[in-house]
Amino acid sequence: MLARFLVAALAGVALALAYEPVAVAYLMPLSLAAYALCTREVRSRAGLAVGLVFGAAFYFPHIYWMSPSIGLPAWLALAFVETLFYGALGAVSPVLQRLRSWPAWLAAAWVAMETIRATWPFSGMPWGRLGFGVVDTPLAPALAYVGVNGVSLLVALMGFLLARVVVSSRGDERRFSLAAVVLVTAAAAAPTFVPWTLATTGRTTVAAVQGNVPGRGDDVLLDVEQLTQNHVDATVALAERVSSGESPRPDFVVWPENSTARDPFEDASINAGIRQAAQAIGVPVLVGAIVDAGEQHVLNEGIVWDPVTGAGDRYAKRHPVAYGEYIPLRSVLPDSLVNSGQLARIPRDMLSGSRTTPLSIAGVKVADSICFDIAYDDGIKVQVDRGAQLLTVQTSNASFIFTDQVEQQFAITRARAIESGRYVVVAATNGVSGVIAPDGTVVDRTQRRTQDVVLETVDLKSGVTPGLEVGEVLRATTPWIAVVGVLWGILVRRRASHADGQPSRAPQAAEPKTPRHDQDLRV
Structure with missing residues (x-):
């Protein structure tokens, strides 16, 4: 597990480097490929731990700007909350990777994670979505076709298909995965030649x-x-x-x-x-x-x-910033906290607009x-x-x-x-x-x-643009797709366990093993 933690941490830092001020967006698929590999064939609780390491290595550097500007406690608290989402995805990643088309299922789950954490808890935090990091790449024109959420899906799919290339045990499967990477990348970059205009x-x-x-x-x-x-x-x-x-x-x-x-x-x-x-x-x-x-x-x-x-x-501003423009749970917080530090600068809560x-x-x-x-x-x-x-x-x-x-x-x-x-x-x-x-x-x-x-x-x-419509559809549907994928993955494990005559449990993290028959896991 130590090796998984180390690779996950390096992958999280690489994802942080994909955004400003470094802005090497091409690191995103590689980072996500490493995330998938580190959360593969482990128990869910191990996947949770690996996901937390990845999330912390990404999000703490990504929003470090909060520490010198808003304050150290705000930075630590917000980065910790956002890290939990990457941990939760890490917990379900091993389940989704039991499915034959797991890169697509895991990509949908990634977008679901991004859209949920962008709105919850309180007003959420949308910083760090994959679709925001492609503005200076050939994928940028795709934003008009599939929106920020759609581009996040494409980048995640590219990364997870790369991971599938690594874990493919047969030559034909590896060639198929490589072809899928090329196809998805080509489709994502195609709008460069036919940009959408209004x-x-x-x-x-x-x-x-x-x-x-x-x-x-x-x-x-x-x-x-x-x-x-x-x-x-x-x-x-x-x-x-x-x-x-x-x-x-x-x-x-x-x-x-x-x-x-x-x-x-x-x-x-x-x-x-x-x-x-x-x-x-x-x-x-x-x-x-x-x-x-x-x-x-x-x-x-x-x-x-x-x-x-x-x-x-x-x-009126639709999304005031929690603990920056209003204080959630103000009535239950101690006066000593509300009336000190940065929170003392918020004597009145800002209301949300609805125009x-x-x-x-x-x-x-x-x-x-x-x-x-x-x-x-x-x-x-x-x-x-x-x-x-x-x-x-x-x-x-x-x-x-x-x-x-x-x-x-x-x-x-x-x-x-x-x-x-x-x-x-x-x-x-x-x-x-x-x-x-x-x-x-x-x-x-x-x-x-x-x-x-x-x-x-x-x-x-x-x-x-189609991007606004597609983005809205993905925001509404990917959480449900992720739920279906997790339930399906649980069912697949139970079927495989019954076929082997073994109790239903995931392989130990220290001794990953390949299923005896590929068809047992294909759906």
């Missing part, structure tokens, strides 16, 4: 304002008045360039999340600043604001602020996402289904500005652009802001910890 229905010019954060740059609450003023100043400066003919006039402007970290309907000075900026530029501004929702709650909203009529259409229709901004239907929302499957699709022509991301990465989280989130956003077939406009408080094309190409982007404005004319798109 119809263009018009064009619009958008400005993304990055006002910058006062002080060191990692605390939006340090000086909330100056934070808003920075965005006002950048917008007014843009208006002056427009008036002089130096820059084209945008149709609307996007400010980031937390560009007003205090309720603009309650704070007169912040309200006046927003009105000044909107009137100077003369077009609607999508403002990122923290808005009071009673004495115990707040909302994180994108508010369409018209230069004449003021505040209008709103989008399903796009915002209407200057005649454009805009699907908005706020920060981590972009990593979840549900918010974008429901807005695209209702006619969204363009995606915007309002984000405040200030807490993570000195970490790799910023680049990881930008890569996720690029994946969403390809999956949805639409341009994405990103506005961040102090980095990284930018515009991303439907093929994932970065049209323009800012540097961190600077005040800057990205101004681009982009196409408006209509229709829904």
Whole structure:
């Protein structure tokens, strides 16, 4: 077992290296092949242990950015919870590998694991999905065809088929497995030659304002008045360039999340600043604001602020971050914990938004996402289904500005652009802001910890890519497919045990053995 633990740990680290800042995506299939081999022909409890080692070696490095930004306890707690999912999959992997087509069953179970941990417990954690790691590979165009979940399935299938090549005992079986690897890889890369494109229905010019954060740059609450003023100043400066003919006039402007970290309907000075900026530029501004929702709650909203009529259409963040923007189980936690450290910065819990229709901004239907929302499957699709022509991301990465989280989130956003077939406009408080094309190409982007404005004319798109539809189907069905596979694997073991005249039990981890007859395990 020691050798299995060592290989699993190396495989987990390799998977972490597939994402930013290293971003060697080609390590993903190799890492998953090792995961399958290490959890093969062992008891489920041994598979659990191996899966935990793999998960810890992957997830602790993958989200290490939480430690210096949010705090050591938050990083340890979240990484530990996510590690449990890889352990649970390791426990069922030996069962699924009893089936003849086990690479497909295990790949479906992998996607099921990713989709479940992305939404549970509490608001879940979608970071580290395989589909987010392919934006700079030939597999990227497949996101428009099969979505993030579908690409995760393809990458997992490639890895598990490689593992099957290793364990194949007969020449014909090995050749078949190699052919399957080639076929799946070719199918996954085929969209590179026939990329999916949506119809263009018009064009619009958008400005993304990055006002910058006062002080060191990692605390939006340090000086909330100056934070808003920075965005006002950048917008007014843009208006002056427009008036002089130096820059084209945008149709609307996007400010980031937390560009007003205090309720603009309650704070007169912040309200006046927003009105000044909107009137100077003369077009609607999508403002990122923290808005009071009673004495115990707040909302994180994108508010369409018209230069004449003021505040209008709103989008509220769908997925607030547990223990970052709200405290689950607050009522049962001791006051000493709630009122200390990072949790003391959350005096009121943030409520979840439920909007399903796009915002209407200057005649454009805009699907908005706020920060981590972009990593979840549900918010974008429901807005695209209702006619969204363009995606915007309002984000405040200030807490993570000195970490790799910023680049990881930008890569996720690029994946969403390809999956949805639409341009994405990103506005961040102090980095990284930018515009991303439907093929994932970065049209323009800012540097961190600077005040800057990205101004681009982009196409408006209509229709829904197959990727959004396929991704939703896989999100709903793969957990049930995994359950069926596990039950089938248990049944196969019982049949094989009865045929051998032995009690039903898995082989010992230290003495793996090949079934006496291949047909006993084939379904």
